[in-house]
Amino acid sequence: MAQELVNALEPELKRLKREYIADSLVTLDGWTDExxxxxxxxxxxxxxxxxxxQVARVAASTISRAEADNAEEFRDSVNRAVGVDFQMIAKPKGMTDYLEASTAENVNLIKSIPADYFSRVETLVLGGMKDGLAPTxxxxxxxxxxGVNARRAKLIARDQISKLNSDLTRQRQTAAGIEFYKSVDAGDVRVSGAxxxxxxxxxxxxxxxxxxxxGYGPGIYKIADGATWNGVKGLHPGKHHILCRCVxxxxxxxxxxxxEKNG
Ligand SMILES: [Zn+2]
Known part of the structure; x- marks a missing residue:
């Protein structure tokens, strides 16, 4: 996206430079249109x-890959706890609808990226030309x-995958009849509140x-309720805040x- 834009803009900016720099206020309207x-x-x-x-295809395949990873991770975590190999990879009722809704939401998010980017670039280019800045x-x-746009896109992508994982795990735990979970933080200096x-x-x-x-033990909560912190209710692991890494x-x-040990 950025490369195509630069390729198209550079020769134009150079060509128009003489018109928009210095005392060419007369021709102000001509170059903006161009x-x-x-x-x-x-x-x-x-x-x-x-x-x-293409966007729809990328979103659908990303979501389905994340779902497959989550199914495997869920199976492994249950196997570790139970100590036996539990092969069932369940796709609980309602999950297909949830995955479709997530895909649609992500299609919209991805489509908003070029729209936002090009409108910011328009503002930059017009502002720069009005100020008589050199094309370089x-x-x-x-x-x-x-760069800012790419970092923002990456952050949105990571946050979306982490929220999706959190929701899928909760759906799988509930479907498996599990009532409680223990919130585990990432255990490093970036953990919020550490x-x-x-x-x-x-x-x-x-x-x-x-x-x-x-009342259920340290860090233990009902899956249906999540945790409460600082007056904020319904905090689920992986969604405590943007880029929360808890599980x-x-x-x-x-x-x-x-x-019984915890009364
Ligand atoms: Zn967290």
Whole structure:
């Protein structure tokens, strides 16, 4: 996306440079139309039915791969707890609908990326030209914006996968008849609320959630309810905050969970 834009814009910016730099206020309107036409020609390539179909394919295959990984991870975690090989990979009732809804949501998220990107670039290019910046300076701003955009896209992708994982695990645990989970944080300095870590004063403390005891044992909660922290209810592992890395360990009574000990 960014490469196509730069390829199309660079020669235009160079060609128009003489017009928009210095005392050429008279021709102000001429170049804006031309440069906008160049940007829109590139951006229109990312809003065609063909592009939409590609987006839908990418979203569907990403979601289904994440679902398969989650099924395997769930099976392994139950096997570790129970100590026997439990082969069933269940796709509980309602999960297909949930996966379709997630795919649709992600299609919209992905489609919003080029739209946002090109509108920011338009603002940058027009602003830069009005200020009489050299094409190389404008190109550098586009380059920076592209980096910001790529980091934002990566963050959205990671957060979406982590939320999907959290929801799928919860659905699988519930379908397997499991009632409680233990919240386990990532155990490093980036854990929110960890004393001596990077974010000791975070509003939602994954560290605290993994340790507080609401009556079922430290860090143990009902799957149906999730945890409460700082007045925020329904906090589920993997979704405590953006990029939360906590996991919910299935608590199986008599296997790895002995409720009578906790009263
Ligand atoms: Zn967390």
């Amino acid at each position: 440069i906008l036409a160049v940007i829109r020609k590139v951006s229109s390539r990312f809003s065609t039915p063909l592009f939409d179909a 300076a404008i190109a550098r701003q586009i380059h920076d914006e592209t 004393p001596g870590g990077k974010y000791p004063n975070a509003k939602i403390s994954c560290y605290g959630i993994a340790r507080q005891d609401i 919910g360990l299935a608590m199986i009574p008599g296997v790895n969970y002995f409720p």
